[in-house]
Amino acid sequence: MITMDMLRSVALFAAFDDEHYARLAMRAAEVTLLPGEYLIYQGEAPAFFVILAGKLALTKRIGGREQPIATRTIGDYFGEVPILLGVSSPVNARATEPVRVLRLGADEFRALLADLPAFARTVCEEMLRRVSGGQRIAIAAPTSLLTLVADPWDPTAYRLRDFLARNKVLFDWQPPDVVLREDASAAVHPSISTPTPHIRFHDGTSLFTPTLRTLAERLELPTVPGAHEYDVAIVGGGPTGLSAAVYAASEGLHTLMIERVAPGGQAGTSSRIENYLGFPTGIAGEDLGSRAWDQAVRLGADIVLARDVVALTPGAACHAISLDGGDSVRARTVLLATGVDWRHLVVPNIDHFLGRGVYYGAARTEARACRGADVYLVGGGNSAGQAGTSSRIENYLGFPAGIAGEELGRRASDQAVRLGAD
Ligand SMILES: Cc1cc2nc3c(=O)[nH]c(=O)nc-3n(C[C@H](O)[C@H](O)[C@H](O)COP(=O)(O)OP(=O)(O)OC[C@H]3O[C@@H](n4cnc5c(N)ncnc54)[C@H](O)[C@@H]3O)c2cc1C
Structure with a gap:
């Protein structure tokens, strides 16, 4: 519970009098988090937060990965920008140590600004500073994580490009002859005597002709189930599998979704889907996939990518699901959401x-x-x-x-x- 004494110790509220403290204490809620717990997820309805104890990491999903943006510690506040701009939370906020936070809903926050012009001025000045900082981040990001060195007509490289693009991992792509010329002009030892496709990460490390799973692991995408047994296992991560994961997890079922390439399935390759419920102006297929993934994970589903389900063995209480590479998991219910494959052209060779x-x-x-x-x-x-x-x-x-x-x-x-x- 938020007390007036707690509020008196926060610099942001220094100009408040006792009546204001009492009003704020009535409207605000106290949230406590353990390390690793999330205060808010990117895309959620925003709220205003003031940190009373501990430290939070603000992160953002850029290029398929959760990337750090800033940290917030005792006395810091955030959330006013999306509330006043009328948009969803642009960031995740995750506790990196035990945290206590004051939380004010968007309506209560607006009411407080209307009641207290001096407070509104302080918050708006800070908001202007943050918006211009945010513009810098928006212009600077996202940056590519890696360079794929491959011939445009190399079929293995095509699979890697497709995997990276569909998982929203930003990458550069250079043909081997261009890289050799650049290495020669920089007078460095040619780095592509080894087979291509070759992936150069911007931290200096490389992968040569990786499998999708090896690449996914290097990108820290989830490839191994977190448990041996689930209530529900869903095979396929297209719109059907993702919807099932969201609903199963939201009902409290221990849920696993296994997808061989990327969330979104066929829909993930669509430039714009106009007829999906809840998106009146349409949504890009890859955004639909990544948003549904975020939603399923937030509700507690485990998701595994770059893995193929290769066998199902029915059992009386539990069914066994075998993944390529040797792992297997058990589930009381298995939902097959494997979609369809393309109709192939009948042309010789x-x-x-x-x-x-x-x-x-x-x-x-x-x-x-x-x-x-x-x-x-x-x-x-x-x-x-x-x-x-x-x-x-x-x-x-x-x-x-x-x-x-x-x-x-x-x-x-x-x-x-x-x-x-x-
Ligand atoms: C370019 C394009 C545009 C489209 N636009 C629209 C549109 O505007 N509106 C509309 O309503 N529909 C559209 N569609 C159709 C829509 O995308 C599909 O109806 C929808 O994706 C079907 O969803 P699904 O989850 O059932 O199957 P899929 O989307 O086919 O997903 C199945 C998933 O299962 C995975 N999988 C399969 N086997 C395994 C296995 N053994 N192990 C692990 N994973 C496996 C696959 O990799 C795939 O990701 C479009 C389709 C395409 C290709």
């Missing part, structure tokens, strides 16, 4: 060119590989339209599947011959 100029789906990362080239879209539905417009592909030519068969076959075989096929 086409599989040989997957990731080398032939793609299913149209990730934005591929637009760069296709720049300056003629691009043929097979299929005339929604996804083809999005691929043509949102990828900003130059020289885009669309072919509805029904009428493109012969022409497509000719073009595909021309390209196959150019790439060295018999």
Whole structure:
């Protein structure tokens, strides 16, 4: 419970008189946290907080990772900027030691500002300072975490690019010849005598031809279940799996979701989804996936990425779920939300060119590989339209599947011959 004595010790409230202290003590709540617990998550409705004891780390999800932004300690306050701008919390706040916080809801905070002009002035001056600091952060971030050194037509690199892009990990991408030239002009020993694709992290470390799991682990994405047994295990992290994870976890069920690539599934590759409930102006598919992931994790679900469910063994009380690489977990209920796979083109030898100029789906990362080239879209539905417009592909030519068969076959075989096929 917040007492008037507690409030008297806070510098922000120094100009208050006893009546103000009494009013604030009535409206405010006291929140206590243990180290590691979250006070607020990015995207939640904002509130105003004053730290009475302990220390909090403010973090933000940038480029697929939770990155530190600032720390707040005893006497500091925050939350006024999103309340006054009418937006959701732009940051997570996590206790790094035992913490006691005064919490004021948005309406109570606004009422306090209206009652106390001197307090409103102090808070607004600080808010202006923080907004200009926030602009600097917004301009400076996000930065890429790594450089992928790979030939544009390397199919292994395509899988890595797709994985990084769909997990919102920002990266640069350089062909090996450019890197060799840069190394030569910087007079450093060439660093890519080893096989490509090669990933250079900006801290100087490297991975050579990594698996998705190795890359995910290096990026500190979750790849191993936190427990051996769950109430519910969900296979697949598209919209169906994510919704199930949110609802199961929110009902207090111990929930695990296993996804082989990235949260969002097919929807994660959509540039804009216009018909999802609750987003009246639409939402980018990758944002839908990452927001649903945040929501599921906040409600207590475990999520594992870059892992494939390879076998299910039914049991009387519990079913066994085997993951690639050897782990297995048990769950009382298993929900299969594995979605659908693409309908594959019936063109001779086409599989040989997957990731080398032939793609299913149209990730934005591929637009760069296709720049300056003629691009043929097979299929005339929604996804083809999005691929043509949102990828900003130059020289885009669309072919509805029904009428493109012969022409497509000719073009595909021309390209196959150019790439060295018999
Ligand atoms: C480009 C594009 C645009 C679209 N736009 C719209 C739109 O605007 N509106 C709309 O309503 N619909 C749209 N759709 C369709 C919509 O995305 C799908 O209907 C929806 O994603 C289906 O959801 P799902 O979770 O059932 O399956 P999916 O999205 O297919 O997800 C299944 C997930 O399961 C994972 N998985 C499969 N097997 C395993 C395994 N063994 N182990 C671990 N993981 C596994 C997959 O990696 C995948 O992530 C679009 C689709 C595409 C491709």
